[in-house]
Amino acid sequence: xxxxxxxxxxxxxxxxxxxxxxxxxxxxxxxxxxxxxxxxxxxxxxxxxxxxxxxxxxxxxxxxxxxxxxxxxxxxxxxxxxxxxxxxxxxxxxxxxxxxxxxxxxxxxxxxxxxxxxxxxxxxxxxxxxxxxxxxxxxxxxxxxxxxxxxxxxxxxxxxxxxxxxxxxxxxxxxxxxxxxxxxxxxxxxxxxxxxxxxxxxxxxxxxxxxxxxxxxxxxxxxxxxxxxxxxxxxxxxxxxxxxxxxxxxxxxxxxxxxxxxxxxxxxxxxxxxxxxxxxxxxxxxxxxxxxxxxxxxxxxxxxxxxxxxxxxxxxxxxxxxxxxxxxxxxxxxxxxxxxxxxxxxxxxxxxxxxxxxxxxxxxxxxxxxxxxxxxxxxxxxxxxxxxxx
Amino acid sequence: xxxxxxxxxxxxxxxxxxxxxxxxxxxxxxxxxxxxxxxxxxxxxxxxxxxxxxxxxxxxxxxxxxxxxxxxxxxxxxxxxxxxxxxxxxxxxxxxxxxxxxxxxxxxxxxxxxxxxxxxxxxxxxxxxxxxxxxxxxxxxxxxxxxxxxxxxxxxxxxxxxxxxxxxxxxxxxxxxxxxxxxxxxxxxxxxxxxxxxxxxxxxxxxxxxxxxxxxxxxxxxxxxxxxxxxxxxxxxxxxxxxxxxxxxxxxxxxxxxxxxxxxxxxxxxxxxxxxxxxxxxxxxxxxxxxxxxxxxxxxxxxxxxxxxxxxxxxxxxxxxxxxxxxxxxx
Numbered sequence: 001x002x003x004x005x006x007x008x009x010x011x012x013x014x015x016x017x018x019x020x021x022x023x024x025x026x027x028x029x030x031x032x033x034x035x036x037x038x039x040x041x042x043x044x045x046x047x048x049x050x051x052x053x054x055x056x057x058x059x060x061x062x063x064x065x066x067x068x069x070x071x072x073x074x075x076x077x078x079x080x081x082x083x084x085x086x087x088x089x090x091x092x093x094x095x096x097x098x099x100x101x102x103x104x105x106x107x108x109x110x111x112x113x114x115x116x117x118x119x120x121x122x123x124x125x126x127x128x129x130x131x132x133x134x135x136x137x138x139x140x141x142x143x144x145x146x147x148x149x150x151x152x153x154x155x156x157x158x159x160x161x162x163x164x165x166x167x168x169x170x171x172x173x174x175x176x177x178x179x180x181x182x183x184x185x186x187x188x189x190x191x192x193x194x195x196x197x198x199x200x201x202x203x204x205x206x207x208x209x210x211x212x213x214x215x216x217x218x219x220x221x222x223x224x225x226x227x228x229x230x231x232x233x234x235x236x237x238x239x240x241x242x243x244x245x246x247x248x249x250x251x252x253x254x255x256x257x258x259x260x261x262x263x264x265x266x267x268x269x270x271x272x273x274x275x276x277x278x279x280x281x282x283x284x285x286x287x288x289x290x291x292x293x294x295x296x297x298x299x300x301x302x303x304x305x306x307x308x309x310x311x312x313x314x315x316x317x318x319x320x321x322x323x324x325x326x327x328x329x330x331x332x333x334x335x336x337x338x339x340x341x342x343x344x345x346x347x348x349x350x351x352x353x354x355x356x357x358x359x360x361x362x363x364x365x366x367x368x369x370x371x372x373x374x375x376x377x378x379x380x381x382x383x384x385x386x387x388x389x390x
Numbered sequence: 391x392x393x394x395x396x397x398x399x400x401x402x403x404x405x406x407x408x409x410x411x412x413x414x415x416x417x418x419x420x421x422x423x424x425x426x427x428x429x430x431x432x433x434x435x436x437x438x439x440x441x442x443x444x445x446x447x448x449x450x451x452x453x454x455x456x457x458x459x460x461x462x463x464x465x466x467x468x469x470x471x472x473x474x475x476x477x478x479x480x481x482x483x484x485x486x487x488x489x490x491x492x493x494x495x496x497x498x499x500x501x502x503x504x505x506x507x508x509x510x511x512x513x514x515x516x517x518x519x520x521x522x523x524x525x526x527x528x529x530x531x532x533x534x535x536x537x538x539x540x541x542x543x544x545x546x547x548x549x550x551x552x553x554x555x556x557x558x559x560x561x562x563x564x565x566x567x568x569x570x571x572x573x574x575x576x577x578x579x580x581x582x583x584x585x586x587x588x589x590x591x592x593x594x595x596x597x598x599x600x601x602x603x604x605x606x607x608x609x610x611x612x613x614x615x616x617x618x619x620x621x622x623x624x625x626x627x628x629x630x631x632x633x634x635x636x637x638x639x640x641x642x643x644x645x646x647x648x649x650x651x652x653x654x655x656x657x658x659x660x661x662x663x664x665x666x667x668x669x670x671x672x673x674x675x676x677x678x679x680x681x682x683x684x685x686x687x688x689x690x691x692x693x694x695x696x697x698x699x700x701x702x703x704x705x706x707x708x709x710x711x712x713x714x715x716x717x718x719x720x721x
Binding site for chain 2: 021022024049050052053054055058059062063064065066068069071072074088089096196198200201203204205207208209212
């Protein structure tokens with residue numbers, strides 16, 4: 001039923017529908033409303049689970065790791081500094097191939113301190129071995145959360161659902177929350193074959209010598225590669241069960257014959273969609289919404305850019321001293337194409353800087369450049385900086 | 391006239407099969423106090439447990455993949471999160487309606503230092519977990535570096551003695567009191583030199599619904615600098631000198647101690663270990679001063695916990711773990 005809900009409230013309802021048995025909670029802006037809402041559902045008897053209020057994000061990640069290893073469906077949420085504090089555990093969860101779900105309410109990383117939205121936090125942990133799915137709006141966030149448990153449990157990989165902080169988490173919009181019976185049919189109870197069980201004792205997290213370590217890493221990598229098909233399949237199954245898609249690995253919107261493409265992840269896609277609709281005098285452009293950043297869908301991306309002369313990669317984070325993170329990976333994928341488009345790469349809206357509709361036209365103008373733009377913090381006003389820092 | 395009784399030990403053993411959570415064949419050093427401690431804990435905890443093990447020697451020497459010495463479900467995650475991993479497993483057991491007890495294990499580095507926050511959180515949230523700390527008083531797995539459990543004046547590779555220093559400058563952290571200050575239902579210290587006492591405490595902790603903590607003093611021949619076969623002798627001296635008091639605290643109140651029948655001077659304990667050899671340097675006035683200081687620490691423990699025994703007690707430092715015919719040994 002469609003109802004007006006704050007993003008965090010809707011996410012809490014979506015999590016509850018998945019019947020997690022253990023939820024670990026620690027506050028951090030802009031994630032806090034999610035665990036607050038879950039705790040209310042627990043207090044009201046709507047959700048029956050062990051709600052563990054931990055003393056740090058490090059312990060939040062560890063609690064869900066222990067719980068899932070013991071065979072319980074587990075969930076936690078965090079953002080920014082919290083995800084960085086979890087970093088060591090995130091690698092451990094993924095390397096141990098423990099399925100669980102975490103929401104990252106994307107926020108900038110200190111220093112300088114900023115509580116506002118960009119995606120530096122989840123990008124900083126991109127190599128931890130998790131599946132990372134980015135959501136364009138709150139409906140996608142709800143649906144992706146439910147899908148995430150299915151994907152995690154099918155692949156024995158943890159899934160991070162990335163939801164732009166404030167822009168989505170604190171925005172009230174009309175959201176359809178699926179029915180309990182629909183979700184129960186879509187998401188069967190969690191059965192973990194390797195669970196810690198005194199009747200069938202196993203040792204988990206042992207020491208690997210160089211004789212075995214590369215094989216373990218290879219199989220982890222392959223598990224993520226194979227997860228691409230699972231992500232697509234689960235999205236299709238969700239559509240069959242509940243009637244909506246969230247966008248599989250990636251989706252392409254816009255005119256077939258467009259020669260310019262804009263690729264981005266997260267909620268900024270909504271701004272670009274609207275700008276494209278209103279900007280009838282602007283050049284035609286395709287919008288590529290990258291939903292799965294890990295695994296990185298190289299083949300799907302190669303197909304998506306067919307016919308483009310210019311691809312503008314817009315991201316919400318950067319690797320200082322190197323440039324774009326998504327941009328670098330897109331360029332690497334493009335190197336496999338004979339007729340690859342030119343790639344322009346910008347970071348936009350860092351630390352919560354508003355991304356106005358007008359930025360869409362400015363981005364499209366990059367296609368007119370003689371040489372592709374390797375990388376720029378696109379909306380940085382250099383006049384605010386001393387001469388030597390520009 | 392006496393009646394002779396012949397006991398066939400092998401036959402007796404068959405009649406008293408004991409489950410052990412940890413099996414032989416692991417790769418601990420000769421005389422390892424932690425391996426012995428883990429075996430004693432493993433005898434007392436029974437099969438219906440799940441172990442959460444912090445990074446450290448125990449984790450390393452029991453699980454070189456694809457081998458494992460564990461007969462119970464066992465999980466190792468990281469150095470500093472055994473308390474939180476145990477919390478998560480316990481929450482899962484609760485959610486699944488199971489009574490399986492969770493036992494967390496870590497060394498002094500992971501318990502006193504890097505994993506202290508996660509442990510404190512576990513205690514505060516009252517998870518039904520027994521946390522066992524094997525205390526060998528330094529980071530032994532990384533090659534003997536000082537921890538906050540390292541006793542005053544001990545030499546480690548990061549607290550070496552020299553012209554300007556006499557080993558570790560600071561005091562050993564009083565972890566059991568800090569644990570007890572969490573209103574913990576049961577917190578106790580034990581020693582691998584007193585196995586009956588140790589097992590009795592483990593069993594007591596296992597019976598309690600809620601967080602419990604046992605700190606097991608465990609010699610490390612490599613880190614302490616003594617022969618492997620001397621571990622038990624050296625460890626007994628740690629208790630008999632008063633340097634490592636064996637106590638039980640319930641919700642912060644002292645409820646039990648092992649009395650010391652005959653207090654042994656600390657020098658008897660210290661001189662057996664290379665880590666204290668700088669305290670016996672001839673003509674070094676600082677050494678004499680430190681020895682006095684350490685004796686004062688032992689005397690203080692004896693005073694604070696009332697460890698001075700009143701005559702012969704079968705459970706004091708001389709009587710405990712004497713083999714009593716008739717089954718008293720397996721307390």
